[in-house]
Amino acid sequence: MRTTGTVGSREDKRGAAPAKHLKAAIQKGARYEMAKDPICGMTVDEETAKWKSEYEGETYYFCAERCKQTFDKNPKRFVK
Ligand SMILES: [Zn+2]
Numbered sequence: 001m002r003t004t005g006t007v008g009s010r011e012d013k014r015g016a017a018p019a020k021h022l023k024a025a026i027q028k029g030a031r032y033e034m035a036k037d038p039i040c041g042m043t044v045d046e047e048t049a050k051w052k053s054e055y056e057g058e059t060y061y062f063c064a065e066r067c068k069q070t071f072d073k074n075p076k077r078f079v080k
Contacts, residue, residue, distance in 0.1 A: 035061035038078040039070050055079060 035044045037060075044061040051062040055075040062068040071078055 035059075037061060037063045037067055039067035 033046060035046050035049065036042070037044050039062060042063045044063050046061055049061040051065055051068040053060050053062070053068055053071055053075070055071075056079070058079070060071060060075075060079075062071065
């Protein structure tokens with residue numbers, strides 16, 4: 001036995017969930033600053049980056065140890 005009331009309320013819940021998710025994702029995205037690996041151009045998450053270097057007061061993030069080493073050898077080459 002089907003009741004239209006049950007179907008209707010289920011659809012309402014379904015419709016609300018994605019919109020809520022999207023809003024949260026946008027808010028999270030606005031807070032997050034993604035850094036760019038100056039060596040290979042990859043986007044690096046500052047929150048989880050393992051490799052970083054400071055050069056002339058700026059912090060640079062790298063996707064791998066090799067990229068950091070390349071940078072450390074000659075930072076001037078990669079910084080404008
Ligand atoms: Zn890299």
